[in-house]
Each structure stands twice: as C-alpha cells, then as structure tokens.
Amino acid sequence: MDIAAFRPETVYTIYIAATPEKVWQALTSAEFSRQYFSSFAVEAELRPGGAFILRAPDGSEHVSGEVIVCEPPHRLTVTWDVNWPGLVEALGRTLVTYEIEQAGDAVRLTMTESHERPLSEDILSGGRLGWPAILSSLKSLLETGKPLEVKMAPPMRMLTALKAMGVQLP
C-alpha cells in the first residue's frame, strides 16, 4: 500500500502526562480502549501486516484493519475501514496514524486520519466529532485513572451522506 498517496484530512493533537510506553499501551490494548472508546476493544497484532481489529461491544468487528507501520512506542499506522457494506467502495480507504513524542515532562500524541480520496465535510464530520472525545477520555484515564463518559453517536449529516453514496447503514 502506498501510504504517501493518502491525504491527511483530520489531525488532532493532545498532550498527556504519561510515558510514551503508557500512551502506546492505551492505544493498542483492549483493556484500556474499552474504558475510553465507548466500550470498543482494540485488538492489534503489533507487527506490519498484523491484524488491527476494533471490536464493537456486541462482539462484531467494526473495523477489520491491518497494521501498516509499527514502531513502538512512537508510531503506529493502521487501515481503518469501517465494515459497513459498500463503504470502502464509496469512500476509498482510510488510514489512522498515531505519533507519540516526548515533550518536556509530557507526551504529545498526534492522531492523523488520512484518506485515499477527497471526501466531503459531511463524511469527515464523524472523525472530527469523535476523535476529540475519544482522546480527551484517554488523557483523563491516564492522568486520573478515570475515563470521561462521553456518549457518542455518528453525526446525522455523515449518516445521510453515506446513505446517499450507497453505503448500507447498520
């Protein structure tokens, strides 16, 4: 996969009082993700070519992705295509990259959502709404021991746009 051909569309940066190793662990383990990511479980085989699964609370695979770049504890790139019928055909493929860097006594975590094709603001609104909530909750979990219970639903404008593009919604 030529990841250089993907265009960054949504970037979110957050600083966390933790070690790079702890942030890496929170991003790549189900034990942590269930707490900050609406009960979704991250199941990752941490090697290039390994599976990257985002498992919904009902047990289904919401994302069945692949690890593209794996440089613990600093860089992880995975494919992030939601398993809704027709979605990849309509939108092209999605990549998510996490970069973890030391910044003083804190860690800078930068999430970049990149896309193979240009997409509308309506389609991108899902990630733009979701990532700040997910990563704010991750920060709270690592700093206070407790996540934030942010209730999230996909934005209506995104669902409407997906439907218009022929994607079957669950």
Add this chain to the structure above:
Amino acid sequence: MSSPEFVYVTYIETTPDALWRALTDSAFSRQYWFGTEFRTDWKVGSPFALVMDGTTTDVGEVLEFDPPRRLSYTFQHVMDDELRNAGPTTVVFKLEQHAKFVKLTLVHEGFVGAEAVKLLDGISKGWPAILSSLKSLLETGTALAIPTSALGIEGL
C-alpha cells in the same frame, strides 16, 4: 472560499463556572499557558493583552463576555516583526455542559495573507498544548510541564 481557521475541541471533567474562571483568571492561566497573564477588565470593547513573564506578546479587544458560555477576543501578535504584520485574528471559546463534563470548543479565525498563514501554523501548535495543560490542571490540580521549545514552532 473562507479564510483558514483553527478549531480545537476538548472535553474536561469540570463545571462551566470553573472552566470559565480558568479561561479568564491569570492565577490559572499562569499555570497552564506558559506563564501568561491577562491584562484586561473583561468589559466588551475593552483592550486586552497577553503578558508572558512581563513581556506583552499579543494585544486585542474583548468582543464577547457571556459567562459561563462564550468568550471572545481579538488577538494580534506584537513580538515578532513578521507576525506583527499578520493583523488581528479572532479567538472564540464556547463552553457546553454535558453530564459530568464540559465540552470546550476553540475557534481561532481571520487568518488572511502570507504572514497570517505563518501565525496560523504557530497557534495550531500552541493551542493543543495550552488546552491540554488546562484540562490537566482542572482534572488533576497540576498543569503539564511542556517547554515552549518542545512545541515545534519555528523561532521559539
């Protein structure tokens, strides 16, 4: 096409009143904003300045003061000669109460021209650090220790 803007959203376990205080009281901003203090009486139309360790870095005017929901001021950088020419930009904070936390939305807009694009790059690297530190301060009592040199801003 509209001019580029920077938008940042974070969720903080706190109350709107406590977050409002942190956004307007120098006793808090000194801790999470690289030692920055506010010089203003917060009346709409009054002058506004950010002062870092005794040096004025940015000046502007209070546009909106609607506690604890909406705060806005203009913002013109005055330290760097090149960035000084960027002209004033506008910062808006929106606070929305959810169950046990507050959603804070920052919109920084009005970047017109080449100097403003450089300013946009700088503020895009600064705000995430400032607002992450603010969240830590309100949730844990301790702000983050991030040196400005770690932000990756050219010239800092």
